[in-house]
Amino acid sequence: MLDANIRKILMQVRDKAADEGIQATLKLHHEKSHLMRIGNNSVSLNTSENLVRLDIEVTDGRKQGSQTYLGAINDADTVQGIFDAAREKARMASPKTYDPIPDKVEVTINEDSQFDHELADIDPGIKAEAYREIIERLGEKYNYSGSWSSGSMEVYILTTANRNEVCHRGTDQLFTVVLKHTQAKWELTHNQTGWRASDFSVEKTINALSELISVYEENDGFKVEPGEYTVIFGASALSEIIAMAMYTGLSGRGWEEKQSWTAKFKPGDKILGENISVVDDPTNPKTFMFGFDMCGRKRDIFPLIADGEFMNLMYDSATAGKYGKKPTGHDTESPSIVMDTGFGHADPLEAVIDMGRVLYIPAIHYMNIPNRSKGIFTGSSRFNAVLVEDGKIVSPIFSSRVTDSFQNVLGNVKVISSVAESVNESNTYGRRAPVAMSVPSYIVSEGVKITDSADSF
Amino acid sequence: MTESMEVKKKISSNISRIASEGAGYVDARYYLDDSSETLLLYDGDLEANDTTVESGIGVRVLWEGAWGFAATSDPSCLDACFEKAAMNARTASRLVKVPLSMGAGEAVKGSYATPVEVDPFSVSLQDKLTFLTRLDNDLKEDFILKRMVYVNFQRKKVHFQNSEGSEINKDLVNVFGMIMAMALDSDGEMQRRSMSLYSTGDGTAGWEMVTNPELFSGHAARVRSELAELIKAEPLEYGKRSVILLPGQGHLQVHETIGHPLELDRILGYELSYAGGSFVDLDSFGKLRYGSDKLSVSSYGSIANSPGSFGFDDDGTPERAYRLIDRGILVNALTSRAMVNEANEKAGREVFQQSGGAARATSFYKAPIDRMTNINILPGNDGTEDDIIASTEDGIVVDNPVSWSIGSNREHFHFGCEIAWEVKNGEKTRVLRNPTYQGHTLEFYGSLSAVGDESTWKVELVNNCGKGEPNQVMQIGHGVPVVKFDDVITGERK
Numbered sequence A: 001m002l003d004a005n006i007r008k009i010l011m012q013v014r015d016k017a018a019d020e021g022i023q024a025t026l027k028l029h030h031e032k033s034h035l036m037r038i039g040n041n042s043v044s045l046n047t048s049e050n051l052v053r054l055d056i057e058v059t060d061g062r063k064q065g066s067q068t069y070l071g072a073i074n075d076a077d078t079v080q081g082i083f084d085a086a087r088e089k090a091r092m093a094s095p096k097t098y099d100p101i102p103d104k105v106e107v108t109i110n111e112d113s114q115f116d117h118e119l120a121d122i123d124p125g126i127k128a129e130a131y132r133e134i135i136e137r138l139g140e141k142y143n144y145s146g147s148w149s150s151g152s153m154e155v156y157i158l159t160t161a162n163r164n165e166v167c168h169r170g171t172d173q174l175f176t177v178v179l180k181h182t183q184a185k186w187e188l189t190h191n192q193t194g195w196r197a198s199d200f201s202v203e204k205t206i207n208a209l210s211e212l213i214s215v216y217e218e219n220d221g222f223k224v225e226p227g228e229y230t231v232i233f234g235a236s237a238l239s240e241i242i243a244m245a246m247y248t249g250l251s252g253r254g255w256e257e258k259q260s261w262t263a264k265f266k267p268g269d270k271i272l273g274e275n276i277s278v279v280d281d282p283t284n285p286k287t288f289m290f291g292f293d294m295c296g297r298k299r300d301i302f303p304l305i306a307d308g309e310f311m312n313l314m315y316d317s318a319t320a321g322k323y324g325k326k327p328t329g330h331d332t333e334s335p336s337i338v339m340d341t342g343f344g345h346a347d348p349l350e351a352v353i354d355m356g357r358v359l360y361i362p363a364i365h366y367m368n369i370p371n372r373s374k375g376i377f378t379g380s381s382r383f384n385a386v387l388v389e390d391g392k393i394v395s396p397i398f399s400s401r402v403t404d405s406f407q408n409v410l411g412n413v414k415v416i417s418s419v420a421e422s423v424n425e426s427n428t429y430g431r432r433a434p435v436a437m438s439v440p441s442y443i444v445s446e447g448v449k450i451t452d453s454a455d456s457f
Numbered sequence B: 001m002t003e004s005m006e007v008k009k010k011i012s013s014n015i016s017r018i019a020s021e022g023a024g025y026v027d028a029r030y031y032l033d034d035s036s037e038t039l040l041l042y043d044g045d046l047e048a049n050d051t052t053v054e055s056g057i058g059v060r061v062l063w064e065g066a067w068g069f070a071a072t073s074d075p076s077c078l079d080a081c082f083e084k085a086a087m088n089a090r091t092a093s094r095l096v097k098v099p100l101s102m103g104a105g106e107a108v109k110g111s112y113a114t115p116v117e118v119d120p121f122s123v124s125l126q127d128k129l130t131f132l133t134r135l136d137n138d139l140k141e142d143f144i145l146k147r148m149v150y151v152n153f154q155r156k157k158v159h160f161q162n163s164e165g166s167e168i169n170k171d172l173v174n175v176f177g178m179i180m181a182m183a184l185d186s187d188g189e190m191q192r193r194s195m196s197l198y199s200t201g202d203g204t205a206g207w208e209m210v211t212n213p214e215l216f217s218g219h220a221a222r223v224r225s226e227l228a229e230l231i232k233a234e235p236l237e238y239g240k241r242s243v244i245l246l247p248g249q250g251h252l253q254v255h256e257t258i259g260h261p262l263e264l265d266r267i268l269g270y271e272l273s274y275a276g277g278s279f280v281d282l283d284s285f286g287k288l289r290y291g292s293d294k295l296s297v298s299s300y301g302s303i304a305n306s307p308g309s310f311g312f313d314d315d316g317t318p319e320r321a322y323r324l325i326d327r328g329i330l331v332n333a334l335t336s337r338a339m340v341n342e343a344n345e346k347a348g349r350e351v352f353q354q355s356g357g358a359a360r361a362t363s364f365y366k367a368p369i370d371r372m373t374n375i376n377i378l379p380g381n382d383g384t385e386d387d388i389i390a391s392t393e394d395g396i397v398v399d400n401p402v403s404w405s406i407g408s409n410r411e412h413f414h415f416g417c418e419i420a421w422e423v424k425n426g427e428k429t430r431v432l433r434n435p436t437y438q439g440h441t442l443e444f445y446g447s448l449s450a451v452g453d454e455s456t457w458k459v460e461l462v463n464n465c466g467k468g469e470p471n472q473v474m475q476i477g478h479g480v481p482v483v484k485f486d487d488v489i490t491g492e493r494k
């Protein structure tokens, strides 16, 4: 748990600022991260980080400034020094043309329902052994790489608005392995996610990859000519599409500023297919559950799309202040986006048995948005992508590019899986901020545009 | 003794201790200061006024062919940090099929400081804001709905030591800047036009770059007038035509389809689970025709004031200017010591003579990986931008990226740009909106038909190159002239 001394120091600095009538937010972030990388069938890096960051933001009327510190915090003078730097930045700032909405910890929250001691203190040797077993059982003739990130993080927030405290402590992991055929150059992957050490099992990876290995070994790659196809998007591809569609369509700022693909619509309008419903649900255990945002606001279930209808926009505090709206608890790096499941068979191949030729694209590599106003995304197939005919996998497919709109792909969904899958969307660029989505394990979408393809994987 | 001197002494003794226990190699990077200041004026409102200050030590230990790494932000935990790194390396060595080796290294002693006239951290916030607000005012016009003025300043003071007796001090300063204006087009959709601070390759890299009208502060009127044309423009129609890339777009083309595929760790398969692989393999060097004869590409390129110039890499290798592609033929890669040794061993011949000095880590708490430095297309003999346009029958000139999506082995790509100018029979005719183009890397560079001269060459600065696990963001430079490619697929199929 949060070091008692640091907690006392932060409360002292908060109390002093509050007494002086200064408006401020203090955020402490502590992570213990571990990551093992695999390359060329070996551990290529085994790394540990133990880092404490403190962000202090001061609001002086319409002026704001912030200071972030990553270093040792052992005394009150250090924290006061960071506070004074932020205060000085706010004093020197130019005033905004609107009133910023003050941060406020609405209720005291102390949550750690997704914390697992075993994962927090996992012995890296366990990871090395798991990779060794996977390599030995699937065959040493392949080239293996991968990474396994795990760790714990703790966030603690105080505001001068009151003496309420919010604290979140959690653990998370993301395991990835890539199996590559050194001559044929095809690549298969498998991921596992969760917040408990016991969420991981070698067996899951072996089972998932074994079946595909024979398809890839026995069949040549298929070049997909540009055109329109029926496509099964797997959970990883679907989560990327949904995340991008929500981010570029339902953020308050993008909509207010007419940059989003929803700019010409308003809440209540039909914007996606009637079978599409999406919600931000911080109580869904397939996501990493954060009960508050970084401004101290409580996070609740928040409908985004219901039966294809545009429900709500996500407003961060700054956007809400600027456009006279209420913040919705979206000053967070860890939303809990959940797409409703449907009625499709658990096995996607069963779902397309009567559909003839279908592309199965489980994941999309390097997705980007060439036209945000039209909601057009582009990205290419990579791992585990196969051609399916009458419900049977026929051959792997070469790297193929999908360039299409959210409204087309999510407006022509014929089947939605009845099984929900957790997809880890975390990155490790900045501070540890675990994020996972819950999406159906696949959708089948008709008339998807393939715009280019390579003759290699 | 000051605290930092004490820390450096403790680093030395810990390195000796871990090396004497049998480690193949040990190094430590002590960041005395890693500061970053970001200012953002959005419609004139100061939406970001943030400073981040970091300090700490990162330790790398090579044990029986495997890396262990650990970092701490608390100098009082230094001994434990070395212990952790050594323990991580020992654990890693339990699964080693291809042992890593740094090879024999000599002690390198030296220092490097980015040339700076005015340290951006010495300029008062008030002076900075006064200047940026004036720049924001220059962007104002009735039809413009959104304006952005952004700057970011970075300062890194790094002390490096390794078990070969190397000791290096670096004092790095980076400056980034961007202005952008947005307005609605005739379909009610938002268009944008932007410009990022660039370098000419000479001179200094401080606050003076921000106030230099040529490099940054004098472009607001051009941005406004190009946006005014853009919102009245027709969309680009699908078709094959020549594409002329201005450096604002050309640098990203080079970055994504020359820089990344030539990172040796990527070529050797160390990035497959995140960034991807490369269509280049070890047999390609000295043989592969990467592009037409007009394509010559360098690393470093002796550029004075770029974030891709840093004196010594994080293996302790001094920076080295060399060619990656020579008149169309692939000749070298972006390399670090361990990757060069592994590649040569794997190929059974000396593919690479020495490290290219490309081992870079983004902060004290990340381990170095193979990175771009300054990756540059050398200027050519096809004249000015106007000369290249004059020699084009049917094409578009494009600038500044909106979107980039690249195949996992960098074999194909799709780019969206802010603006296109149609070229017909040697003349710029009109502006076109929503331009995109796509291609396959080798075919595309094979169609390189014109490379502009020195007058068209600019060093564009990249502040956000993502790679590695744990993920790292790196700062890079790209010197590029105006370049023309023929028979490129542009626009989207109906």
Ligand SMILES: [Zn+2]
Residues within 6 Å of the ligand: B255, B260, B464, B465, B466
């Ligand atoms: Zn990059």
